Amino acid sequence: MENLIEIKNLHATIDGKEILKGINLTVRPGEVHAIMGPNGSGKSTLSNVLVGHPAYTVTEGEIIYKGKDLLALSPEDRSHEGIFLSFQYPVEIAGVSMTNFMRAAINAKREYLKQEPMSAGDFLKLMREKRSLVNLDSKLANRSVNEGFSGGEKKRNEIFQMAMLEPTLSILDETDSGLDIDALRIVAEGVNKLKRDDTSTLVITHYQRLLDYIKPDIVHVLYNGRIVKTAGPELALELEERGYDWIKNESN
Amino acid sequence: MNNVQEYIDIYDRNKELIKEPCAQLLNVAREKAYIKFKALGFPAKNDELYRNSDIVKQFDVDYGMNLGRIQTVVNPNDVFTCDVPNLNTRQEFIVNDSYYKTDKQNKTLPEGVVVGSLNEIAQSNSELLAPYYNSLAESGDSIAQFNTTFVQDGLVLYIHKGIEVKETIQLVTILNANIDIMSNRRILIILEENASANLLLCDHSSNEHKSLSTQITEIFLAKGAKLNLCEVEETSYSNTRLAQLFVNQQECSVFNHNNITLTNGFTRNGVYVMLEGKAAETDISGLVINDRKQHTDNHTLVDHKVGHCTSNELYKYILDEESTGVFSGKMLIRPDAQQTNSQQTNRNLCLTKCARMYAQPQLEIYADDVKCSHGSTVGQLDENALFYMQQRGIPIDEARHLLMYGFAGEVIERIPIEAIRDRLHMLVEKRFRGELNRCKGCSLCKQ
Numbered sequence A: 001m002e003n004l005i006e007i008k009n010l011h012a013t014i015d016g017k018e019i020l021k022g023i024n025l026t027v028r029p030g031e032v033h034a035i036m037g038p039n040g041s042g043k044s045t046l047s048n049v050l051v052g053h054p055a056y057t058v059t060e061g062e063i064i065y066k067g068k069d070l071l072a073l074s075p076e077d078r079s080h081e082g083i084f085l086s087f088q089y090p091v092e093i094a095g096v097s098m099t100n101f102m103r104a105a106i107n108a109k110r111e112y113l114k115q116e117p118m119s120a121g122d123f124l125k126l127m128r129e130k131r132s133l134v135n136l137d138s139k140l141a142n143r144s145v146n147e148g149f150s151g152g153e154k155k156r157n158e159i160f161q162m163a164m165l166e167p168t169l170s171i172l173d174e175t176d177s178g179l180d181i182d183a184l185r186i187v188a189e190g191v192n193k194l195k196r197d198d199t200s201t202l203v204i205t206h207y208q209r210l211l212d213y214i215k216p217d218i219v220h221v222l223y224n225g226r227i228v229k230t231a232g233p234e235l236a237l238e239l240e241e242r243g244y245d246w247i248k249n250e251s252n
Numbered sequence B: 001m002n003n004v005q006e007y008i009d010i011y012d013r014n015k016e017l018i019k020e021p022c023a024q025l026l027n028v029a030r031e032k033a034y035i036k037f038k039a040l041g042f043p044a045k046n047d048e049l050y051r052n053s054d055i056v057k058q059f060d061v062d063y064g065m066n067l068g069r070i071q072t073v074v075n076p077n078d079v080f081t082c083d084v085p086n087l088n089t090r091q092e093f094i095v096n097d098s099y100y101k102t103d104k105q106n107k108t109l110p111e112g113v114v115v116g117s118l119n120e121i122a123q124s125n126s127e128l129l130a131p132y133y134n135s136l137a138e139s140g141d142s143i144a145q146f147n148t149t150f151v152q153d154g155l156v157l158y159i160h161k162g163i164e165v166k167e168t169i170q171l172v173t174i175l176n177a178n179i180d181i182m183s184n185r186r187i188l189i190i191l192e193e194n195a196s197a198n199l200l201l202c203d204h205s206s207n208e209h210k211s212l213s214t215q216i217t218e219i220f221l222a223k224g225a226k227l228n229l230c231e232v233e234e235t236s237y238s239n240t241r242l243a244q245l246f247v248n249q250q251e252c253s254v255f256n257h258n259n260i261t262l263t264n265g266f267t268r269n270g271v272y273v274m275l276e277g278k279a280a281e282t283d284i285s286g287l288v289i290n291d292r293k294q295h296t297d298n299h300t301l302v303d304h305k306v307g308h309c310t311s312n313e314l315y316k317y318i319l320d321e322e323s324t325g326v327f328s329g330k331m332l333i334r335p336d337a338q339q340t341n342s343q344q345t346n347r348n349l350c351l352t353k354c355a356r357m358y359a360q361p362q363l364e365i366y367a368d369d370v371k372c373s374h375g376s377t378v379g380q381l382d383e384n385a386l387f388y389m390q391q392r393g394i395p396i397d398e399a400r401h402l403l404m405y406g407f408a409g410e411v412i413e414r415i416p417i418e419a420i421r422d423r424l425h426m427l428v429e430k431r432f433r434g435e436l437n438r439c440k441g442c443s444l445c446k447q
Helices: A043-050 A075-080 A098-112 A120-133 A138-142 A151-165 A181-194 A234-242 A245-251 B002-019 B024-040 B118-124 B142-150 B383-391 B396-412 B418-432
Strands: A005-014 A017-027 A032-036 A056-065 A083-086 A093-097 A169-173 A200-204 A218-223 A226-231 B089-095 B098-100 B113-117 B153-159 B168-174 B181-191 B196-204 B211-221 B226-234 B239-249 B254-263 B266-275 B281-290 B295-304 B310-319 B324-333 B341-350 B356-365 B371-379
Touching (some): A005 A043, A017 A043, A017 A056, A032 A043, A043 A056, A043 A083, A043 A169, A043 A200, A075 A083, A075 A098, A075 B383, A083 A151, A093 B383, A093 B396, A098 A120, A098 A151, A098 B383, A120 A138, A120 A181, A151 A181, A169 A181, A218 A245, A226 A234, A226 A245, B002 B024, B002 B142, B024 B118, B024 B142, B089 B153, B098 B113, B098 B118, B113 B118, B118 B181, B142 B181, B142 B211, B142 B239, B153 B196, B168 B181, B181 B226, B211 B254, B226 B418, B239 B254, B254 B266, B254 B418, B266 B281, B281 B295, B281 B324, B281 B396, B281 B418, B295 B310, B310 B324, B310 B396, B324 B341, B324 B371, B341 B356, B356 B371, B383 B396, B396 B418
Parallel strands (some): A032 A218, A083 A169, A169 A200, B089 B168, B098 B153, B153 B181, B168 B196, B181 B211, B196 B226, B226 B254, B239 B266, B254 B281, B281 B310, B295 B324, B310 B341, B324 B356, B341 B371
Antiparallel strands (some): A005 A056, A218 A226, B089 B098, B113 B153
């Protein structure tokens, strides 16, 4: 099977400080990878670099996604090519309604794929259908993006957007943070329902908890800007039990 | 101060020509205003109230003035068809500085509504307007005095007690001449007890030449009267607009004002609201979208003279390229104005390093039992929001438009008339996309 994404010797800095120090990671279609690691190990930097956040600079290495040089693509085009980031801290956008926001996103993607804009009727139908996937209140659709949403609503809204855009590679950046057990289950069920054989997921998390619901095929530990350990799902359970110190000791 | 002398000379030389076609009411006020203007001159650069707007420079151009009342050849109904969809409006026109009479205006308004030429009504029904004309602007600054000195016509809207005019009245002001031209126009609005009206003022003073207009509006709202006033400026980069709006509110009256500056050159809008009757409500807002070297100055005063009144103020600016915005707003809560509820907000976006915003919110409170707040911010578009939208596939330019549109929307949402609100949403969106220069229906526009 061809690789969906291949990250080779990736080095990245922010404000001149090197955070990623040679990441190697390959994800094939259909796989779920978990990336775990202590605070400050570079997990969020990795997700930001994948989506082209302008604050980060790639100093070395390459990323091949669907056979293309990902780093040469603009953030918009990465999105159009099927990369989706569920933000750790979803941004509030005053004055822009969820409906207008989503319509702009959907139609930009359709334009990139040389498709006609979606009709208003089809669009609203799609919104309704996908909203029910994460039990998102219809009232939220008329509100400004994330404005006045609770922590749980914001995370559900991320998964709702993911459902609308049908990405090939979803990156869930600490989607479990700030969620109670019920909200966590709704979010995870949403992610699982969206999973297809040809789509892949990168789950970035501190804790095993989320992985009870979203079952990873492979678990990586990121420490000090490098992947220091890769194993099956049992690694997550071991980390839950033993913490990260033994990994730190092993790698230092 | 040479150009002050120039205008004094123009007046001295043409006094009889100016007065001849005009009503006594206008001419009596004119004499007094002339003396005041002569003493005051134009606001100097060190005048605190005009610190960031150089008025003297605006009068440097050798503008033509139509003092002899030469009839205009422009028929606004032929050249101007700026209809607001879904809104049945009664259209009135001021072409250059004269009220324009058309046949179309013979539609029947409810009895007790007087609308028409200021000069004509001041002649035919002088006692109706006498208690009002210039009674607010009399104490105004030199721009008001200048206008009163030279003004010869304008619009009157007088609504008798208890009459509610449902139909929106639209007043379009047009400047059209083949020379640099100045227009001094006047709007007088009187709503008697419990009367109500909706008024849309469209300033289309577009000209291929330079133009300057002074516009003084005096509004009287008697007990329980209600006025929605929406002003839209879509002039040109070579236009100067010096507008002042004076409002006197009596008990339980409601005033809603939205001032939208879409296209302009140099604009100074003054809004002066006097709350004289208890439980009056006023809501004033403004939206400025400037680029190139456009300059917009909004200067407001809400004077709480008595208690139990509510005032709400929201002004927002979006400044691109090398444009300049000025906002100075004062809320004055006098000692007798207990139980006042007053709020002022000013938010500004500077999209480039060269765009400049001067903001001066002021709150003066002399009463001790009031609820007042004010706030002002200047910032850029939120980088995090832009990136969030890009991640969802929205191109950066589109993302910027959405954010700006969202920012502007808060002001437009305050317009009480749905059809005008919809229209402005559309105009603002087009303005951001650079598609708006003029209404398509207006063949006067060469841009």
